Amino acid sequence: MNRARILRTISTPATAPAYAPAAVRFTDREYLCIVYRTDPEALRAVVPEPLRVDTDEPLVRFEVMKMGDATAYGPYVEAGQAIPVRFGDERGEYLHAMYLDSFAATAAGREVSAYPKAMGTPALYAEHAALVGTLDYGSVRVATATMGYKHHPLDPELAREWIAAPTYMLKTVPDYDGTPRVCELVRTRITDLVVKEAYTGPARLQLFAHVLAPLADLPVREIVSASHIVTDLTLDRAVPVHDYLTEEEPS
Secondary structure, three states: OOHHHHHOOOOOOOOOOOOOOOOOEEEEEEEEEEEEEOOHHHHHHHOOOOOEOOOOOOEEEEEEEEEEEEOOOOOEEEEEEEEEEEEOOEEEEEEEEEEEOOHHHHHHHHHHHOOOEEEOEEEEEEEOOEEEEEEEEOOEEEEEEEEEOOOEEOOHHHHHHHHOOOEEEEEEEEOOOOOEEEEEEEEEOEEEEEEEEEEEOOEEEEEOOOOOOOHHHOOOOEEEEEEEEEEEEEEOOOEEEEEOOOOOOOO
16 A cells, blocks of 8 residues: 555555545435433533623533435434534534444544544434434434424524524544643534524433433533424534634633
């Protein structure tokens, strides 16, 4: 294997890459999103500077996303938590945790774009007039979310605003001696978004403690809103917006 071929290798193992070098388009990406209030101190403990959280309105969005089809990956399901934040004057979300049932999508998201992905077993389905979202880590239940199935239409523009918010992630790559080689805050967002369906309704959410999937460290205090949205979309590439190794500590 010569140098030119080595430089074209995107991931290991070199002869059978973990994921394809393809721009990903999501078709019929279905969301169950539940926004809830939590403890402000719990948010401060997990959101990295220079991002800022609104401690007067300490919100978290739990979401389950069922991918009808995704370029290079096919169908899969994902669940996790996002936290509303500010970066300077811009409002966006910090991705706190994501759990997927696709290794290829997990590996690609972590290596290329710093999505905080781990393997899990999420599910999204309709049952007895409810939309049900669950997340298991191994054999242990971590989250159960339920929402009334298509109770009320949701303004598509409001759905678009929620889904297309800028997203921030923490990218860390250690050097061979264990010190940080890359330590950046990166930003991405959704493009080419088409909202096909959007609904709201009553919802409930339970989070269960697990040491390796600590979603319950951001406890549910009050449900604020719920939405069920079906979209087509593309994820833009991530770009660094803050380098912790070269820039000064935020004041």
